[in-house]
Amino acid sequence: MAIQKKNAKARLDKYYYLAKEKGYRARAAFKLIQLNKKYSFLQNAKCLIDLCAAPGSWLQVAAETMPIKSLIVGVDLAPIKPIPKTITFQGDITTEKCRATIRGHLKTWRADAVIHDGAPNVGTAWVQDAFSQNELVLSSLKLATEFLAPNGVFVTKVFRSKDSAKLEWIFKQLFNKVEQTKPPSSRTVSAETFYVCRGYKAPKQLDPRFLDPKYAFAEVEDAAVNNEARVFNPEKKKRKRDGYEEGDWTQFHEVSASEFVQTMDPIKMLGSLNRLHFRQEKNGDIALAALDKLPETTEEVRLCCADLKVLGRKEFKLLLRWRLKARDRFGFRVKKDTNPTGPSTATTAAGAFDDAAAEGAAGEEVATLEPMDDEMRLQEEIQQMQEGQTKAKRKDRRKENERKQKEITRMQMDMVTPSDLGIEAGGPMGDEGTFRLKDVDKAGIARQITRGRMYAEAEKPKAEEAEVEEEDEDGDLLERELDAMYDQYQERKEDRDTKAKAKRMRKLVYGQGEEAFEGFDKEGDEGDDGAEMTDAEDSDAEFMEESGDDEMDEGDDAASGLLNELRPKDDGKGGLSGRAASFFQQDIFKDMGGLGIEEEDDDVDEIDLARDSGVDVASGSSASPPLKPTTAEPSDPEDAEDDEETIAAAAADDDEEESDIEVLHPSTAAEDEESWEETTSRRLPTEREARPNIDIITAEAMTLAHALATGKVTRAQLEDDQFNTYSHRDTDGLPEWFLDDEGKHSKRQRPVTAEAAQAIKAKQRALNARPIKKVREAKARKTFRAARRLEKLKKKSEGLMDEAGGVGGMSERDKAGEIGKLMAKAKKGAGKGKRPPVKVVRAGGQNKGAGRPRGVKGKYKMVDSRLKKDVRGEKRAAKKRKG
């Protein structure tokens, strides 16, 4: 699946997001980063010219990598928004004006690096695109030769085409070291590649034809056509990119069959001609007439001669044999040189045309063939080797996966005992244990196994293998670094967004697909204001819960999971100790209700609960009451042991089971009958206590609950439904960032009924209508203060009233006045929190100049008369409109 990892489109996204995150203007920035990582030409450069720089991501990289006070000049046809520490201008790099402008900016400086990422308007015709891009490269090289300092670096993008070799040749004449490379961020589907030319030779004189596209890309004579390949391997079609051969404007070539018989190079003819004809020309060709009449010239031979371009290996063989026979008849064949090392005995390439060769060996002449093109043979060998390696790798991987799959299945089927695990791991808790249960538990595998999602773990190692497959070490390193950067990006995102953090934690615990369904909300886990929690807070709560689990993991109270399966938890409610619980997990107790052994399957519990909340479903651990009321919770270990013994005894004897259990009831049978109802109602937990406090918070969950309650869906159906297209997604080798993104969409869409949606909406509205805690508290505080003030006022008034009147004392009128004052004061106190209104004062008239306007107390605001009038007018108009 390494191919998927290398998926170019996916890369685009990755670098796109990273560029966004890093604030680069284009994802192209990573190309320069990666090129610089490999060749380190920016760190020490003091002066750089970026040709074709818009929108400017390369400039950004250069500015942040090069030493401070470096001179960085960028030019492009398109305008470039200013970038700190750089000089940019608009211009065409093919023009003299651009050259002069650069000269103006550089003055006497010479550039340590000239970088060029130009692309002409790509999208017309491929050949044309490549050609104009190569022309652009030459233009940039021309500028580089003018501005580069000796030993300078020139980096350019080149579109692979038949001209790139010519460019490479030119680069090599001007630079000491020329390397072609394709950074990982460059899409594999793109024909672009980069040349990094180091050590500029700075020649004193340079022939201008070097940089002239007319000469630079002039056609050199093509290499000889490999006719052998055409004849020996005609089925392997080669793409012909070159078009017509120089000076050969016809597409059709033929010679007479007699010429073919007479030629000493039959292979060339078969490889290059279209037809061998038997047509008699004006003067007549006796050889051809004779050939035409030969019994060996069968209909099949004629047909083959008619169109050589469509022939396969077998037909060519036939023609060659026919030719030899004809030559035999005409007496052309010369006795073969008996010297086995002689050229005439040269075997046919790669054993091709053995028959013809054998025949030749018997006669005088053989079709002496040059060995097949070395390059082709080499390619074939490399291909075979690669295929062999891939096969071996695939086989290894398959074996490894099978092994892991088996292990998981064994674990799932409880076929692995603690001692099994311990053999390899030095004990289940051993530090170096391969199967350390804590690790297994932490990774959430237990849950995945119980949910049938073991594939995720089984396939995980593939991703690592995929990495191993990568050949390019630098590319690998960069990939890893980018993955790390993506992780950092995620972390930063999580810091900003708690919801994302909660999601990630959930994913860690539940695995990829599990996060999607968030239909149930455990109210019990919330604080007082649980109902008022927003989504984000909600997720936070879950996150806290999960991380809490993690912490607990370290201690003795390990969270649920495999650890607990091997050492069943004593929850204190069921009253069964670990030992007792594991004892009762045996099959023979399976159908015995009320032993207090709880199933651990979360999903099933949820389903049960949803069902319980509906009509008649009575199953589910928490709803099974019989033992609970009668088994007192063991207050000390001895009690617990007693209980175990009693239950064990009960279990040992099936017949006595009932009576034994009843022994636990301290009441007699008669009493039981009488007080059954009362006891049950007293001792049974209330319906609310019996079930975990689960609230339905999404329309999906509501729909599901409704379907379960009304019997439209059965529990079994729901369980079956867990195994769907999405539960077996092949995520092997896919990078995390891709999975993150895909996880948002690639999930099961559960149906939602209109009623459910409405019910949830109504619930939400009700929640929204409730004041939040702080408002409630503020209101309560206000009421409390008002009550306190009233109380004080009351006391003071009573004191005043009790005061004696008469001479020197207060008259009734004074008392009333005093009380009035007190009341006014209390009233003022009540409005203490309110801000005094700001008085709007018109500037001008009396209120000229600085200082407080006369007769204005408190806060005021000076406005100009126009504003004051306008505001008044607006207010009046608004009043009128109202009514």
Ligand SMILES: C[S@@+](CC[C@H](N)C(=O)[O-])C[C@H]1O[C@@H](n2cnc3c(N)ncnc32)[C@H](O)[C@@H]1O
């Ligand atoms: C792939 S972009 C360059 C991206 C740039 N390296 C960056 O990191 O943002 C190619 C640029 O080449 C520019 N270009 C094409 N022909 C040009 C020319 N003759 N002179 C100047 N710029 C040219 C285009 O305007 C385009 O902005």
